[in-house]
Amino acid sequence: MSELTRKSASELAGLLQSGEISSVELTQAHLDRTAAVDEQVHSYLHVGPTAALAAATEIDKRRAAGEKLHPLAGVPIAVKDNLTTTDAPTTSGSKILEGWMPQYDATVVKKLRAAGMPILGKTNLDEFAMGSSTEFSAYGPSKNPWDLNRIPGGSGGGSSSAVSSFQAPLAIGSDTGGSIRYPAFVTGTVGIKPTYGAISRYGLIALASSLDQIGPVARNVLDAALLQDVIAGHDPHDSTSLPESLGSMTNAAQNADVKGMRIGVIKQLTGEGFQPEVSARFSESLELLKNAGAEIVEVSCPSFEYAIAAYYLILPAEASSNLAKFDSVRFGLRVTPEGTPTIERVMAATREAGFGPEVKRRIILGTYALSSGHYEAYYGAAQKVRTLIQRDFNAAFEKADVLVSPTAPATAFRFGEKVSDPLAMYLNDIATIPANLAGIPGISIPNGIAENNMPSGIQFLAPAREDARLYRVGSALEKMHEDLWGKNMMAFAPELEVSN
Amino acid sequence: MAKDELMNYEKALEQFEVVIGLEVHVELNTNTKMFCGCRNEFGDEPNTNVCPICIGLPGTLPAVNKSAVESSIKIGLALGCEIAANGRFARKNYFYPDLAKNFQTSQYDEPIAFEGALDVEVPSGNSFKVQIERAHMEEDAGKLTHVGGTTGRIQGAEYSLVDYNRAGVPLVEIVTKPIYGAGAEAPELAAAYVRLIREIVKGLGVSEAKMERGNVRCDANVSLRPHGQEKLGTRTETKNVNSLRSIERAVRYEIQRQAALLAKGTSIVQETRHWHEDKGATSAGRPKSDTDDYRFFPEPDLVPVQPSKTWIEELRSSLPEQPAERRKRVQSEWGFADLEFRDVVNAGLLDQIEETVKAGAKPQAARKWWTGEISRIANSQEKDIFELEISGQHVAELASLVDAGKLNDRLAREVLTYVLEGEGSPAEIVAKRGLEVVSDDGALIAAIEAALAKQPDVLDAIAEGRMQAAGAVIGAVMQAMKGSADAGRVRELLIEMANKK
Numbered sequence A: 001m002s003e004l005t006r007k008s009a010s011e012l013a014g015l016l017q018s019g020e021i022s023s024v025e026l027t028q029a030h031l032d033r034t035a036a037v038d039e040q041v042h043s044y045l046h047v048g049p050t051a052a053l054a055a056a057t058e059i060d061k062r063r064a065a066g067e068k069l070h071p072l073a074g075v076p077i078a079v080k081d082n083l084t085t086t087d088a089p090t091t092s093g094s095k096i097l098e099g100w101m102p103q104y105d106a107t108v109v110k111k112l113r114a115a116g117m118p119i120l121g122k123t124n125l126d127e128f129a130m131g132s133s134t135e136f137s138a139y140g141p142s143k144n145p146w147d148l149n150r151i152p153g154g155s156g157g158g159s160s161s162a163v164s165s166f167q168a169p170l171a172i173g174s175d176t177g178g179s180i181r182y183p184a185f186v187t188g189t190v191g192i193k194p195t196y197g198a199i200s201r202y203g204l205i206a207l208a209s210s211l212d213q214i215g216p217v218a219r220n221v222l223d224a225a226l227l228q229d230v231i232a233g234h235d236p237h238d239s240t241s242l243p244e245s246l247g248s249m250t251n252a253a254q255n256a257d258v259k260g261m262r263i264g265v266i267k268q269l270t271g272e273g274f275q276p277e278v279s280a281r282f283s284e285s286l287e288l289l290k291n292a293g294a295e296i297v298e299v300s301c302p303s304f305e306y307a308i309a310a311y312y313l314i315l316p317a318e319a320s321s322n323l324a325k326f327d328s329v330r331f332g333l334r335v336t337p338e339g340t341p342t343i344e345r346v347m348a349a350t351r352e353a354g355f356g357p358e359v360k361r362r363i364i365l366g367t368y369a370l371s372s373g374h375y376e377a378y379y380g381a382a383q384k385v386r387t388l389i390q391r392d393f394n395a396a397f398e399k400a401d402v403l404v405s406p407t408a409p410a411t412a413f414r415f416g417e418k419v420s421d422p423l424a425m426y427l428n429d430i431a432t433i434p435a436n437l438a439g440i441p442g443i444s445i446p447n448g449i450a451e452n453n454m455p456s457g458i459q460f461l462a463p464a465r466e467d468a469r470l471y472r473v474g475s476a477l478e479k480m481h482e483d484l485w486g487k488n489m490m491a492f493a494p495e496l497e498v499s500n
Numbered sequence B: 001m002a003k004d005e006l007m008n009y010e011k012a013l014e015q016f017e018v019v020i021g022l023e024v025h026v027e028l029n030t031n032t033k034m035f036c037g038c039r040n041e042f043g044d045e046p047n048t049n050v051c052p053i054c055i056g057l058p059g060t061l062p063a064v065n066k067s068a069v070e071s072s073i074k075i076g077l078a079l080g081c082e083i084a085a086n087g088r089f090a091r092k093n094y095f096y097p098d099l100a101k102n103f104q105t106s107q108y109d110e111p112i113a114f115e116g117a118l119d120v121e122v123p124s125g126n127s128f129k130v131q132i133e134r135a136h137m138e139e140d141a142g143k144l145t146h147v148g149g150t151t152g153r154i155q156g157a158e159y160s161l162v163d164y165n166r167a168g169v170p171l172v173e174i175v176t177k178p179i180y181g182a183g184a185e186a187p188e189l190a191a192a193y194v195r196l197i198r199e200i201v202k203g204l205g206v207s208e209a210k211m212e213r214g215n216v217r218c219d220a221n222v223s224l225r226p227h228g229q230e231k232l233g234t235r236t237e238t239k240n241v242n243s244l245r246s247i248e249r250a251v252r253y254e255i256q257r258q259a260a261l262l263a264k265g266t267s268i269v270q271e272t273r274h275w276h277e278d279k280g281a282t283s284a285g286r287p288k289s290d291t292d293d294y295r296f297f298p299e300p301d302l303v304p305v306q307p308s309k310t311w312i313e314e315l316r317s318s319l320p321e322q323p324a325e326r327r328k329r330v331q332s333e334w335g336f337a338d339l340e341f342r343d344v345v346n347a348g349l350l351d352q353i354e355e356t357v358k359a360g361a362k363p364q365a366a367r368k369w370w371t372g373e374i375s376r377i378a379n380s381q382e383k384d385i386f387e388l389e390i391s392g393q394h395v396a397e398l399a400s401l402v403d404a405g406k407l408n409d410r411l412a413r414e415v416l417t418y419v420l421e422g423e424g425s426p427a428e429i430v431a432k433r434g435l436e437v438v439s440d441d442g443a444l445i446a447a448i449e450a451a452l453a454k455q456p457d458v459l460d461a462i463a464e465g466r467m468q469a470a471g472a473v474i475g476a477v478m479q480a481m482k483g484s485a486d487a488g489r490v491r492e493l494l495i496e497m498a499n500k501k
């Protein structure tokens, strides 16, 4: 493996700026790594060497011409396949979109291109981002580089496995109930769900519009901050995007300090239901923070008990409507059934053939939850829970600057372990979902090895628009861990067999 | 289509009370669509005014067109509505191929405008207060053309074409509360109401308001209940009745059809019905029930529309004259008698006459043309008058040609038919077709002499002061010259000839 692929994005940015390496060289190194390991890991649904190298060549030329470039210019990146790209097919992990070439670039993709970041390819995900393991991808699961028999998390398992198998220094994910943070937790990487509205959703194939948020996937906090600064900002195409800037995340990550910071441990997200070693790593991290001058307090969020139930009503409800457009009329798969092909029959046959089991399950659930006669009992009640959760957060943030919990109850499970038990699968999201329901930002950073020799992680949450706090505390704790371990978390990961 | 049994209208009204409700869709004339930057233009090549947003490609999001919101607020204010401080969009979910996202972005329980009222006058001079429940913003669907099959409907078609140019065009839907007490005048009230809405939105300048283009579309709800019964009867909704004339006919038809069924003890099916102008009848569409499930929920991709009080007040103060005030003003300006004016209003001819007067015609001449010959032609063609291709400018020109003696009545009517056939302005047609009256004395004298040869006593009679004798000669001259003779000049010439004798 080229040493280049081991380096962090910020280091690579430095090497590019000083002219020690070219973007073509760097991009090629990552494409080579993908050629060597992705048959085992299956991070990508589409690899785009031609487009990536063309972008790299262009940026090298501009650099040679003395142009002032974006700090991350020339650093390649992987993009989750639920973001539209005009030069690569976009499937959202579904057969119903197999081979679809979008007519427009997502705003985030435009921003990456404008910053001069070559796009290596499109990463795998559970179909339409519905899942926690990538087992629901219509194109087969991605593997966890720490143990290929285990899941890389979901839905963004393609992005997390690409970054943790050194196929990309950075990746873009999307987080509806933990789809960035849970994969980060199980792969020893860093994942951030920014404040709802911090990053434009235009071009993100919607799962649940009121919960979806795009965010960075990286191997350290500073890299994630650099990436958030590239993709954040108001977009007139997304009415829900925040009009104001949230400031520089890079500055926050570079000013890591927790002295005097009040850190609130969420009572409902610790203890029972969490694996012993995940809890142990969590306590050790708290100890480090305390020793660095943070004040650890306990906060209670009683409504979190209903978070999963509310989430699994709001999400399917919105998804059932968002996915209605997949009807064979204007794009994507079209299946014509035997007999007289009426429009209803063509739509039904296409959706029957094109959607996988989890998508169908959630469409049915959501359609039911929105039906008249059930609306108040389900969707209406879920919205009330959402308000209660926001109130719990507001009260908790009176007592603490940031909140903290393990990112998930358990380290990566084996393939097949939960695929036939949706409820068990849904429980993985217990700690991540509340942030989406409240629209607040959350970060997951690795905090050591736990059960089954797999990575564990810790989650920080901040009030809406206070993403900078997460980078400050995350970066500080990361440094404490690295000082303790003498290396970055990913240095503990086993080497993958390289095929050639 | 099976023939419905109808009850005699008067008998139906003796037995039942009529309750109607009207839903009018107004297409706004904003430059761009409701949620994207595509041009809002009628009649362009299919699927040229489209983009990823309005064809609903995955990943796209709507963004609200501010001028559509402005137009909607203006409509709300003109209807006397309250304007919502927090107007929220909602998704109305149903599958149909003209609906790009398979949901329509509309408004549900938080419409932009609510609780208004309009005074609507019907031809008898009676006036009814129509309560407006709400006016809400939504997007139009695409336009389907069903090819093959015999009905022009999706069932039985070989295939269907979709034009998404109209998808996403801003609409305001105005919904009345149930309207009671119109009795026999319910059909006229329905038409008068829609006419008034047209007048309002046209006056506001927010819509082209052309019914024939679907800029204004009406769904009419009709139900009957025995006099004295509290509970409302089962209603039917007749969809997209696209002319004022059809609205009146469709409501009348539904009253007679439902009355016949109820009298037999048959219950009314709650359903949408289609109006067939050619057959003068409605037919059953799809069954509709109150539980018809659109699974409405708040549109999560849009933030609520929160018009500021200052903005609303600015818009309120910029509203043009209200129809009632305008009616008062023009009646006095034009000097029309009450009955004359009521005819004009009921025929929906205020705009036309105003335009004609502005173009230089005398008000009475303008009125005679519009309520007379032009209305007669519209009726004979079974069209609404505003569907005819004639402007106030044309009519003023026609009137001035008559005043100048260049056209007589008969010729003017002939010129009018050519105008309606699109041959050009009256002056152009007169020139092109050589229709001007003949006032060339040489030609007239020749014709008079030919007529006098057959009636030699006429000149003597005139000389003796019996002018009525001239009539026969004038008639003969007109006949000989196929109506193009200037009758006044013929009379003058006859008198001169009689005096010379």
Ligand SMILES: [Zn+2]
Residues within 6 Å of the ligand: B033, B036, B037, B038, B049, B050, B051, B052, B053, B054, B055, B168
């Ligand atoms: Zn468009």
